[in-house]
Amino acid sequence: MNAIEFVGVHKWFGSFHVLRNIDLEVRPGERIVVCGPSGSGKSTLIRCVNRLEEHQRGTIRVDGIELTADVKRIDEVRREVGMVFQQFNLFPHLTILENCTLAPIWVRKMPRREAEEVAMRFLGRVKIPEQAHKYPGQLSGGQQQRVAIARALCMSPKIMLFDEPTSSLDPEMVKEVLDTMTSLAQDGMTMIVVTHEMGFARQVADRVVFMDQGEIVEINAPAEFFGAPKHERTKAFLSQILR
Amino acid sequence: MAAPANSAAWVRTRSEPALPAPLFSRGAFAWARANLFSSLSSSLLTILMLALALWCAPPLIEWATVKAIWSAPDGATCRAHQDGACWAFIAHKINYLRYGSYPVTERWRVGLTEILGASLTVWLLWPGARHRDIGAGLFFLVFPIVAFVLLVGWESLGLSHVDTLLWGGVFVTLVTALVGIVFSLPLGVLLALGRRSHLPVVRLASVIFIEFVRGVPFITVLFMANNMLPLFLPAGWEPDRFMRPLVGIVLFSAAYMAEEVRGGLQSLPGGQYEGAMALGLHYRNMMRLVVLPQALVLVIPGIVNNFIGLFKDTTLVAIVGINDFLATMDNATKDTIWSGPTIQPTGYAFAALFYFVFCYAMSRYSASMERRLGQGRRR
Numbered sequence: 001m002n003a004i005e006f007v008g009v010h011k012w013f014g015s016f017h018v019l020r021n022i023d024l025e026v027r028p029g030e031r032i033v034v035c036g037p038s039g040s041g042k043s044t045l046i047r048c049v050n051r052l053e054e055h056q057r058g059t060i061r062v063d064g065i066e067l068t069a070d071v072k073r074i075d076e077v078r079r080e081v082g083m084v085f086q087q088f089n090l091f092p093h094l095t096i097l098e099n100c101t102l103a104p105i106w107v108r109k110m111p112r113r114e115a116e117e118v119a120m121r122f123l124g125r126v127k128i129p130e131q132a133h134k135y136p137g138q139l140s141g142g143q144q145q146r147v148a149i150a151r152a153l154c155m156s157p158k159i160m161l162f163d164e165p166t167s168s169l170d171p172e173m174v175k176e177v178l179d180t181m182t183s184l185a186q187d188g189m190t191m192i193v194v195t196h197e198m199g200f201a202r203q204v205a206d207r208v209v210f211m212d213q214g215e216i217v218e219i220n221a222p223a224e225f226f227g228a229p230k231h232e233r234t235k236a237f238l239s240q241i242l243r
Numbered sequence: 244m245a246a247p248a249n250s251a252a253w254v255r256t257r258s259e260p261a262l263p264a265p266l267f268s269r270g271a272f273a274w275a276r277a278n279l280f281s282s283l284s285s286s287l288l289t290i291l292m293l294a295l296a297l298w299c300a301p302p303l304i305e306w307a308t309v310k311a312i313w314s315a316p317d318g319a320t321c322r323a324h325q326d327g328a329c330w331a332f333i334a335h336k337i338n339y340l341r342y343g344s345y346p347v348t349e350r351w352r353v354g355l356t357e358i359l360g361a362s363l364t365v366w367l368l369w370p371g372a373r374h375r376d377i378g379a380g381l382f383f384l385v386f387p388i389v390a391f392v393l394l395v396g397w398e399s400l401g402l403s404h405v406d407t408l409l410w411g412g413v414f415v416t417l418v419t420a421l422v423g424i425v426f427s428l429p430l431g432v433l434l435a436l437g438r439r440s441h442l443p444v445v446r447l448a449s450v451i452f453i454e455f456v457r458g459v460p461f462i463t464v465l466f467m468a469n470n471m472l473p474l475f476l477p478a479g480w481e482p483d484r485f486m487r488p489l490v491g492i493v494l495f496s497a498a499y500m501a502e503e504v505r506g507g508l509q510s511l512p513g514g515q516y517e518g519a520m521a522l523g524l525h526y527r528n529m530m531r532l533v534v535l536p537q538a539l540v541l542v543i544p545g546i547v548n549n550f551i552g553l554f555k556d557t558t559l560v561a562i563v564g565i566n567d568f569l570a571t572m573d574n575a576t577k578d579t580i581w582s583g584p585t586i587q588p589t590g591y592a593f594a595a596l597f598y599f600v601f602c603y604a605m606s607r608y609s610a611s612m613e614r615r616l617g618q619g620r621r622r
Contacts, residue, residue: 052517078523089518093536093616102532103522155522 001064003028003159003190004049009058011044018044019055020214026192028158031185033201033222034194036211037237042194045211046161049192050081063158079107082152086164088144090136090151096123097132100151108155115154122150126180142173146180153184160184162193198242202226210234307592318581329585333593336575343411343566349403352393353414359386360421368608370615383425394418407485411566413597415485419492419557419567420601424550426493431500432539436530438505449501456498461556464495469563488560496553503545507538540616547609551602569594 004026011019018041026032034042047053048060051067051074060067062077090099100119104110110118123129126146128139136144145165152160162181166174178200185191185204195201201208201222208225210218210233218231226242229235280286310327312320314334321329333340342350363386366378394414396404437449456464468491472482482490511534519529539546561570576582576590 050521052520075523075525078521081521083521085514085518085521087512087514089514089521091515091518091533091537093540103524106528106532107523151522 001028002026002061003030003063004192005059005061006045006048007059007061009048009055009060011041011048011053011055011057018214019048022058022216024209024216024219026159026190028190029188030190031204031206032192032209033205033207034192034209034211035196035198035201035237036217040211041214042211043163046083046163046192046194049159049161050078050083052083079155080158081161082155082157082159083161084145084148084152084163084165086167088136088141088148088168090144090148092136095133095135096128096139096147099136099147100154103151104154119150119154122153123147125153125183126150127176140173141169142176145169145173145177149177149180149184159190159192162191162195164194164196166195166197196241198226210237212237312585318583318586321581321585322583325584327585328589328592329581329583330589332575332581332586332589335581336578339412339575340568340571341413343415343571344409345405345411345414346403346409349396349405352396352402352405356390356393357414357417359389360417370611390418407483410485412571413568415560415566416557416568419489419560419565420554422489423492423496423553423557427496427500427549427553428546430493430497432504432535434497434501435504435508438501439508453498453501456495457502461492461495461559462562465491465559465563467491468494484563485565488563488565492553492556492560495556496549499549499552500546503542503549504538506545507540507542508534510541511538540613543609543613543616547605551605554601554605555598568597 002025004024006022006024009019009022010017022045024032024045034045036042044053048055048067049062054069055067063080065073065077067073067077090096091102094102097116097119100123101112101115104115104118105112108115120129120132123132126149128143128146128150131139131143131147136147139147149165165181166177169177174197178197181191181193181200182204193200193205203222205222207219208222209216210220210225210229210231212233218225218229218234220230224230225234226238229238279289306326307328310324312324312327312329312331315321315329315331318329318332321331338347338350342353345353363378363382366372367375367382372378392400392402394405394410395407396402398404434449434453437445438453440446440449465488468487469484472487472490476482515533515537516529519533524533557567558569560567561573566574572590572594576587
């Protein structure tokens with residue numbers, strides 16, 4: 001069974017056609033990097049996976065569950081899919097530890113003590129256990145994003161979505177976040193990553209998906225994607241960003 | 244150390260030390276110069292204001308202290324000294340001002356309720372207090388019942404029934420304000436959420452309620468609560484005459500509260516909702532744990548502004564025949580034993596002081612709470 005399946009998916013924002021006939025299968029444990037110019041629909045694509053956006057035509061199956069308007073199924077999918085955002089979206093009124101234990105306690109119904117142990121384990125994994133009792137506003141951008149990753153991991157998701165996780169970071173903090181994601185990939189997590197970090201794509205991705213104007217233009221293994229892109233638009237895009 | 248002009252490259256050889264700030268930027272003298280005498284017009288204004296204060300304040304203070312009559316058996320002394328306040332009148336009437344016509348032998352019940360309410364309020368509002376969840380439970384669940392039993396009476400407990408007709412004074416003002424504050428905030432939050440709901444019927448109902456209540460004067464709401472509430476209830480179920488304006492004040496204040504809270508909800512970035520949804524939180528938990536705690540902190544100044552407005556608006560219940568503090572003060576000044584030219588100014592000055600103390604306390608508390616709760620948001 002595929003981890004994620006898009007079959008003939010279309011989406012419109014009003015009359016604007018943002019996703020056009022998307023077909024994509026992600027196997028369990030696979031690392032997909034989605035890239036493309038801004039406005040190409042890459043963020044919308046992954047936001048459809050946990051139904052932050054609703055698609056209007058076609059089928060999306062996540063871990064075998066088809067996404068419909070049925071709230072129960074959406075809940076089930078969101079429990080299994082973790083997401084990391086460009087703007088971190090940590091809860092500023094809660095401490096780092098509380099950010100991490102909130103969903104396990106209220107969604108997974110985990111006892112507080114146990115949730116805190118789990119949270120401390122993952123905060124250790126992203127290398128900031130000593131910040132557990134601070135508030136998000138007291139941390140650097142890179143640290144906040146690592147907390148966001150830990151927070152998602154605390155729900156023990158089967159799939160992780162990353163929506164431009166390094167785009168709002170200062171340059172010197174990009175590496176610490178990418179390193180965390182790389183180590184996650186090495187542990188066999190199923191990941192879809194929307195990013196402009198081509199070094200990360202080359203090193204970590206199993207396949208690179210290139211999108212432009214709402215459609216998938218090319219899917220390829222990183223070596224071929226960067227070494228011998230097939231489509232003209234891919235070539236044009238790569239020549240813009242890899243100077 | 245500047246870069247020499249003749250070469251493009253320059254490398255620092257030693258770090259610049261951090262120096263203390265220059266002296267003239269600190270201290271009382273610098274403060275006065277920056278804030279009071281920074282320019283010619285500001286200096287003139289400072290002098291003008293100082294003169295105005297010297298002209299107004301001393302006579303007022305003299306009137307209230309040195310020339311005031313502090314004790315007297317009746318109004319004769321006060322009539323003889325018309326250039327000072329007649330505090331003896333307040334001292335003489337203090338029990339009437341506190342309890343209205345509540346039976347003298349039963350007034351301990353009011354006092355006990357006030358002490359209970361005050362201690363629970365302090366427990367809830369004290370930043371370092373322990374077990375505030377227990378305090379909240381007592382305040383919101385147990386205290387209303389105890390207060391009701393104590394104030395209204397329960398014959399089988401030996402507490403004789405006291406009709407609300409006899410209620411009056413400070414405790415009526417406090418009960419009105421407390422009921423208004425405690426009920427209007429949750430109701431306002433529900434209305435604000437309703438107004439932003441995805442369900443069209445809920446949204447429409449909230450909008451109609453808010454816009455209607457905000458669109459009519461408070462006095463109209465009071466009259467409507469007074470005269471129309473009985474029509475909505477089953478025949479023979481006559482709501483108490485004190486309860487009617489209470490319902491009115493809660494509904495009125497809730498509509499304003501709802502708009503404050505909506506402002507807070509709207510100013511929260513959408514990422515907070517998305518972050519909560521992506522974690523699998525349901526609407527109720529998302530609102531309760533993520534959205535409202537932040538939105539409410541953002542609008543504390545507005546909420547407290549409403550509370551202060553509500554506290555002062557309690558004086559309007561007098562219009563439907565409730566003897567609040569201001570109304571009892573008004574009655575007290577009509578006592579012929581005390582009548583004299585200084586009685587009314589004294590009475591209203593005292594009333595103004597009473598309202599000011601409560602409103603100022605609320606304002607200061609909200610400012611300190613903002614600072615405390617704002618910690619997490621600091622970036």
